[in-house]
Amino acid sequence: MQKLYIIKIGGNVLDDETALATFLKDFANIQYPKILIHGGGKIATKIGHQLGIESNYINGRRITDEPTRDLVTMVYGGLINKQIVTQLQAHQCNAMGLTGADGNVIKATRRPVGEIDFGFVGDIVPKDVNTSFLYFLLKQNIIPVFAPLTYSPEHGILNTNADTIASVLAVALSKHFQIRVVYCFEKKGVLADIENETSVIKNIDSKAYAELLEQKVLFDGILPKLENAFDAIQNGVNEILIGSASDLSKNMGEETEGTLIKK
Amino acid sequence: MQKLYIIKIGGNVLDDETALATFLKDFANIQYPKILIHGGGKIATKIGHQLGIESNYINGRRITDEPTRDLVTMVYGGLINKQIVTQLQAHQCNAMGLTGADGNVIKATRRPVGEIDFGFVGDIVPKDVNTSFLYFLLKQNIIPVFAPLTYSPEHGILNTNADTIASVLAVALSKHFQIRVVYCFEKKGVLADIENETSVIKNIDSKAYAELLEQKVLFDGILPKLENAFDAIQNGVNEILIGSASDLSKNMGEETEGTLIKK
Numbered sequence: 001m002q003k004l005y006i007i008k009i010g011g012n013v014l015d016d017e018t019a020l021a022t023f024l025k026d027f028a029n030i031q032y033p034k035i036l037i038h039g040g041g042k043i044a045t046k047i048g049h050q051l052g053i054e055s056n057y058i059n060g061r062r063i064t065d066e067p068t069r070d071l072v073t074m075v076y077g078g079l080i081n082k083q084i085v086t087q088l089q090a091h092q093c094n095a096m097g098l099t100g101a102d103g104n105v106i107k108a109t110r111r112p113v114g115e116i117d118f119g120f121v122g123d124i125v126p127k128d129v130n131t132s133f134l135y136f137l138l139k140q141n142i143i144p145v146f147a148p149l150t151y152s153p154e155h156g157i158l159n160t161n162a163d164t165i166a167s168v169l170a171v172a173l174s175k176h177f178q179i180r181v182v183y184c185f186e187k188k189g190v191l192a193d194i195e196n197e198t199s200v201i202k203n204i205d206s207k208a209y210a211e212l213l214e215q216k217v218l219f220d221g222i223l224p225k226l227e228n229a230f231d232a233i234q235n236g237v238n239e240i241l242i243g244s245a246s247d248l249s250k251n252m253g254e255e256t257e258g259t260l261i262k263k
Numbered sequence: 264m265q266k267l268y269i270i271k272i273g274g275n276v277l278d279d280e281t282a283l284a285t286f287l288k289d290f291a292n293i294q295y296p297k298i299l300i301h302g303g304g305k306i307a308t309k310i311g312h313q314l315g316i317e318s319n320y321i322n323g324r325r326i327t328d329e330p331t332r333d334l335v336t337m338v339y340g341g342l343i344n345k346q347i348v349t350q351l352q353a354h355q356c357n358a359m360g361l362t363g364a365d366g367n368v369i370k371a372t373r374r375p376v377g378e379i380d381f382g383f384v385g386d387i388v389p390k391d392v393n394t395s396f397l398y399f400l401l402k403q404n405i406i407p408v409f410a411p412l413t414y415s416p417e418h419g420i421l422n423t424n425a426d427t428i429a430s431v432l433a434v435a436l437s438k439h440f441q442i443r444v445v446y447c448f449e450k451k452g453v454l455a456d457i458e459n460e461t462s463v464i465k466n467i468d469s470k471a472y473a474e475l476l477e478q479k480v481l482f483d484g485i486l487p488k489l490e491n492a493f494d495a496i497q498n499g500v501n502e503i504l505i506g507s508a509s510d511l512s513k514n515m516g517e518e519t520e521g522t523l524i525k526k
Contacts, residue, residue, distance in 0.1 A: 052313070089414065089416060101345060156353075
């Protein structure tokens with residue numbers, strides 16, 4: 001099966017013009033089929049502030065009321081997405097910007113109201129990914145660039161976490177490709193010692209993961225990322241790489257700067 | 264050759280939620296290959312105002328400085344475009360939102376600085392349209408929905424008039440399709456008497472156009488639309504329909520509510 005790289009970047013890259021420009025040049029240079037997913041960063045909050053739309057969080061999660069939904073549609077789906085597509089085109093990378101609505105590529109369900117109403121937030125599962133459409137774009141050397149937005153016919157555009165989009169796309173496409181998901185974040189990789197920026201654990205398989213959990217070595221913040229990663233691995237994704245955006249070109253092969261997670 | 268409808272809507276529809284909803288339902292029901300181009304309407308100016316970005320016009324044309332360029336990218340390319348795509352998907356119309364940057368579908372040149380610097384405005388010609396990519400989408404029953412934005416590798420996203428995008432797409436695609444461009448505006452058609460809303464001139468060919476110009480019957484505001492229309496006709500477009508968005512479903516055939524322009 002052919003390789004596919006699904007690469008996700010977040011605020012630490014998006015909020016830094018120079019880091020983003022370097023990253024996009026490296027991304028454009030990857031000589032394999034690839035998909036980019038971007039998050040949102042601080043700019044939506046900043047623009048929201050100017051528009052009188054305040055960001056509300058409960059348990060660390062953003063409540064997406066209607067004004068907020070329009071805000072993220074504009075900023076994630078318009079401003080950030082098209083700036084990225086345009087920069088990639090300037091590097092001769094034939095990028096196409098997408099939300100889940102475009103080409104019906106990811107249909108979501110609006111998160112049901114429980115104790116908290118999160119508003120216009122979309123939950124997604126692999127079977128709701130239009131894999132044939134993505135396969136068909138990739139075959140034409142068109143590079144999908146996803147904003148963190150999905151949709152439902154009943155509720156319109158929905159806010160969906162970029163990490164989730166990356167892993168759900170990966171599981172869905174694992175039938176067609178040998179996939180490495182690359183999660184770019186602010187560290188060089190999963191650190192054995194949070195105080196030591198260079199203490200990257202280069203490889204983690206299920207056995208090593210169980211041991212690390214037992215030893216309680218890992219920093220709390222990394223646990224959801226690892227749980228998510230092993231879940232995707234169980235569902236057919238070949239490999240997950242967690243590392244720094246600035247190391248992108250060094251995280252494509254067998255030898256990596258970041259942490260490579262396998263079965 | 265197969266028929267293709269290229270349909271353009273502007274502020275009078277976009278600024279009216281009910282009119283837009285009705286229009287999109289009618290558009291979704293058209294049983295032919297079709298492309299939608301939308302303009303911007305008042306919402307960009309309104310949001311710009313809240314962000315402290317004032318609209319500057321010279322000779323009736325908007326100056327697109329960098330903040331304005333970001334504003335229209337957000338509002339036209341994000342908010343309006345994705346709202347339209349989502350509404351169409353809800354009607355089972357497999358829409359895909361596009362700017363000129365996506366899939367390199369319309370490459371533009373930034374308008375050179377003459378006496379006036381219009382800023383980030385893009386000029387386009389038919390040869391810069393990626394017709395094979397559009398043909399390939401249409402063959403899959405994917406319906407392109409264009410925001411009024413193009414791009415250049417050197418300058419990024421550029422502001423381009425929606426009417427211009429409609430006619431340039433039409434000329435470019437006239438090799439592959441028998442095209443009717445439908446320009447929706449606030450009147451029922453080209454009026455013989457501007458004071459009489461029902462005085463629609465049903466058909467205008469080159470001969471009739473020359474006569475109408477001589478008689479000085481036509482309202483000034485319609486002249487650029489007609490000049491543009493006949494220019495497209497000279498360049499291979501089959502027909503142009505100028506009429507009301509609310510008459511869309513009645514403007515698809517030989518008999519029309521609006522004004523049908525042919526060679």
